[in-house]
Amino acid sequence: MHSEYQHLIDLSDYPVAWWKKVVELGEEIKNDPARFAHECSGKVMATLFYEPSTRTQMSFQTAMIRLGGQIIGFDNPANSSVAKGETIKDTTKIVSNYADVLVIRHPVAGAAKAASLTADCSVINAGDGGHLHPTQTLTDLLTLKIEKKTLSGLTVGMCGDLINGRTVHSLCKALSMFPDNKFVFISTPELRMPAYIKDIIKANGSSYEEVDTLEEAIGKLDVLYMTRIQQERFASEEDYLAQKNTYVLDKKKMQLAKQDMIVMHPLPRVDEITVEVDDDPRAKYFTQAKYGVFVRMALILTILKENKPSETLKGKVYSGVCCDNPRCITNHEHYLPKSFRHSGDHTLLECEYCDERKLI
Ligand code: NCD
Numbered sequence: 001m002h003s004e005y006q007h008l009i010d011l012s013d014y015p016v017a018w019w020k021k022v023v024e025l026g027e028e029i030k031n032d033p034a035r036f037a038h039e040c041s042g043k044v045m046a047t048l049f050y051e052p053s054t055r056t057q058m059s060f061q062t063a064m065i066r067l068g069g070q071i072i073g074f075d076n077p078a079n080s081s082v083a084k085g086e087t088i089k090d091t092t093k094i095v096s097n098y099a100d101v102l103v104i105r106h107p108v109a110g111a112a113k114a115a116s117l118t119a120d121c122s123v124i125n126a127g128d129g130g131h132l133h134p135t136q137t138l139t140d141l142l143t144l145k146i147e148k149k150t151l152s153g154l155t156v157g158m159c160g161d162l163i164n165g166r167t168v169h170s171l172c173k174a175l176s177m178f179p180d181n182k183f184v185f186i187s188t189p190e191l192r193m194p195a196y197i198k199d200i201i202k203a204n205g206s207s208y209e210e211v212d213t214l215e216e217a218i219g220k221l222d223v224l225y226m227t228r229i230q231q232e233r234f235a236s237e238e239d240y241l242a243q244k245n246t247y248v249l250d251k252k253k254m255q256l257a258k259q260d261m262i263v264m265h266p267l268p269r270v271d272e273i274t275v276e277v278d279d280d281p282r283a284k285y286f287t288q289a290k291y292g293v294f295v296r297m298a299l300i301l302t303i304l305k306e307n308k309p310s311e312t313l314k315g316k317v318y319s320g321v322c323c324d325n326p327r328c329i330t331n332h333e334h335y336l337p338k339s340f341r342h343s344g345d346h347t348l349l350e351c352e353y354c355d356e357r358k359l360i
Contacts, residue, residue, distance in 0.1 A: 001117060001311070001312045001313040001337070001339075002309060002310070002311055002312065003116060003117070003119075003309060003310050003311075003312045004120075004309050005116075005119065005120070005121055005122045005123070005307065005309065005310065006122050006303050006306055006307050006308045006309070006310055007112075007116040007122055007123045007124070007125075007303075007310050007312070008122075008123075008124045008125060008134055008135070008299065008303060009112050009113050009116055009123070009125045009132075009134070010125070010132055010134055010170075010173075011134045011137055011138075011170060011173065011174050012173055013310070016177050016178070019138065019141065019174065021302070022138055022295065022298045022299055022302050023138060023141045023142050023145055023295060023298070025298035025301065025302065026138070026142045026291070026294040026295035026297070026298035026299075027142060027145065027146065027294070028298075029294045029297050029298055030142075030146075030291065030294040033066060033294070033297075036066070036067055036297060036301070037066065037067070037068055038067075038068040039067045039068060039301055040064060040067035040068050040069035040300065040301065040304065041067075041068035041069065042069070043064075043067075043069040043070070043100045043101070043304060044069065044070050044071070044072060044098065044099040044100055044101075045060065045061075045064040045069055045070075045071050045072075045073075045099060045100065045101045045102075045103060045300065046071070046072045046073045046095045046096075046098065046099035046101070046102050046103070047060055047061060047071065047072075047073035047074075047075070047103045047104075047126075048073055048074060048091065048092070048095060048102060048103070048104045048105070048106075048115075049073065049074065049075040049076075049077075049104075049105045049126070050077045050082065050104075050105060050106040050107060050111070051105050051106060051107045051127065052075075053075070053105055053126070053127075054267075054268065055266075055267060055268075055289050055292060056105060056126050056127060056133075056135065056136070056292070057075055057103075057105070057126070059289070059292040059293045059296050060103050060124075060126065060135075060296050060300075062293050063293050063294075063296035063297040063299075063300055064300060066293070066297060067297055067300060067301060069100075069300075072095075072098060072099060073095075073103075087333050087335070088106070088111060088114050088115050088329070088333055089114070089115075089117075089118050089333065089335065092104070092115040092118060092119045092123070093118055093119065093120065096119040096120040096121040096123075097120060099121055100121050100122070100304060101121055101122045101123075101124060101300060101303060101304060102115065102119055102121060102122070102123045102124070103123075103124045103126045104123060104124070104125065104126060104128075105126040105127045105128075106127075106128055106129065106329075107129050107232070108128065108129050108327055108328070108329045108332050109128050109129035109130065109131035109325065109327050109328050109329060109353065109354035109355075109356075110128060110129075110131065110328050110329035110330065110351070110352075110353025110354045111128045111129070111329045112124070112125030112126075112128045113125075113128070113312070113313075113329070113352070113353050114329045114330075114333060114336055114353065116310075116312050117312050117313070117336070117337075122303050122304070122307070124299065124300075124303070127166055128166070128329075128354075129166070129233070129327055129354075130163070130164040130165070130166055130169075130230065130233050130327070131166050131169065131354055131355065132166050132169055132170045133166040133167045133169075133170050133266070134170050135292075135295070135296060135299060136166075136167045136170065136171075136266050136292075137167070137170040137171050137173075137174045138295045138296075138298075138299060139266075139288060139289075139291055139292040139295050139296075140167075140171050140174075140225075140264060140266075140288065141174065141295075142291045142294065142295045143264060143284060143287065143288040143291050144223065146291065147262050147284050147287070148222065148223065148262060151175070151178045151181075152178040152179045152180050152181060153179065153180040153181065154175070154180075154181050154182075154222045154223055155181075155182045155183075155184065155220055155221050155222050155223075156175060156181060156182070156183055156184070156221065156222065156223045156225060157183075157184040157185075157186055157214075157217050157218065157221040157223065157224045157225065158171075158172070158183065158184070158185055158186065158193075158225045158227065159186035159187065159214060159217075159224065159225070159226050159227065159247050159249075159272075160186075160187065160191070160226060160227035160228065160229060160247055160272055161187070161191050161227050161228065161229045161230045161233075161243070162185055162187045162191055162192055162193040162194075162227070163187075163190070163191045163192060163193070163194060164191070164230035164233040164234075165227040165228075165230060167225075167227065167266040168193070168225065168227055169193075169194070169197050171225065172193070172197050172200070172201055173197065173200055175206070176200060176201045176204035176205075176206040177204055181206050182206065182207050182208070182209075183201060183206065183207070183208035183209075184208070184209055184210075184211060184217045184220070184221065185208055185209070185210045185211070186211055186212070186213070186214055186217050186247065187210070187212075187247075188212065188243060188246055189212075190242075190243065191229075191243060192210060193208070193210070195357075196350070196355050196357060214247055214249065214253055215253065215256060218253055218256045218257045218261075219256050219257065219258070221257065221258070221261050222258070222260070222261060222262075223261065223262055223264060224249070224257065224261060224262070224263050224264070225264045225265070226247070226249055226263065226264070226265045226269075226272050226273055226285075227265065227266065227272070228265075228268060228269065228270050228272060229243050229244055229246075229270070229272070231244075244271075245271060247272055248271060248272055248273070248274060249263065249272060249273045249274065249277055250273075250274040250276065250277065251274070251276050251277060251280070254277060254280055254282070257282070259282075260282075261282055262282050262283075262284045263277065263280070263282055263283045263284060263285060264284055264285055264288050265285040265288070266288075267285055267288075267289055269285070273285075313337065313339045313352055314339075314341060314352070315339040315340045315341035315342075315350075315352045316339065316340060316341075317337050317338055317339055317340075318338075318340060318349070321338060321340065321349065321358075321360075322338055323338060323340075323351040323353065323354060323356050323358075324356055324358050325351065325354050325356035327354070328351055328353055328354040328356060329353050329354070330351070330353055330354075336353070338351075339351075339352040339353075340352060343357060347359060347360060348360070
């Protein structure tokens with residue numbers, strides 16, 4: 001399926017050179033924002049946020065305002081026609097007639113992809129369930145470029161909710177495309193990185209190890225990426241409570257880390273980093289959030305300027321085959337074509353919306 005518009009649903013829809021260009025433009029904007037103040041004058045961006053957000057939504061809005069554009073949107077679907085049962089298709093079809101770019105966040109995996117199939121303007125994925133969060137990854141890449149001066153040869157620890165955390169999924173996919181990066185996944189057995197992400201890392205020639213404690217890993221890391229336990233994605237309160245507070249980065253653990261290790265976190269933080277760590281010069285999470293505005297300015301500019309048509313679905317519809325993931329958009333919005341691609345050894349089908357695999 002084709003769309004007349006350019007979208008950002010997953011960074012892997014673009015070559016690495018494109019991400020680098022966006023990140024470099026983000027750095028240029030950071031160094032001289034005034035030069036870009038009127039670049040989007042006359043343009044409108046809509047933010048459709050079906051899930052809570054502070055940073056992503058406000059940094060997108062600030063980005064468009066700082067480019068001279070205007071913003072519309074909702075941050076509480078209960079105040080829009082979504083509350084009356086409107087589908088993503090209808091909402092995005094309508095709003096895309098009002099705006100030049102839609103930024104969508106949704107609790108269900110594949111929702112942004114679904115929006116891109118029918119929207120009459122560009123769509124940017126601002127987080128789809130526990131699946132992906134490509135614009136956080138652009139923010140993370142800019143942070144690494146500025147704070148570590150490289151995107152290669154890094155040992156990156158990722159700690160916390162690796163199964164449900166969409167930020168770490170997108171970041172692993174991206175960083176494994178750069179040479180000599182190694183990953184250390186620090187989580188409980190229940191919250192390990194999904195198999196499909198580990199397979200992508202291996203296919204890209206990077207390596208990973210999985211450990212249970214922060215203490216055994218922290219000393220060898222160049223970057224420690226902490227994440228929140230994603231309470232909203234747990235089946236029960238009991239399951240969440242069993243995981244809560246397992247990993248807490250504090251001053252004592254920071255003493256075990258290298259002097260030039262940096263601590264990142266997409267935020268919001270709950271209790272996985274104690275407040276005392278904020279004063280450590282290695283804590284970069286607030287700076288990281290600040291960089292998010294510049295890289296989102298770069299992204300909006302790039303997408304609106306290039307505006308290349310895109311291929312939205314590349315796979316095939318197999319008669320009677322549905323995705324097994326109850327949190328996939330195709331199981332919520334039934335009009336969507338259930339499209340799959342063949343994975344690896346050809347005995348697996350992968351859902352094009354949420355990456356869930358099934359044997360054939
Ligand atoms: C993250 C998200 O929404 O996935 N937040 C963000 O966008 N900065 C992380 C989280 O909610 O834990």
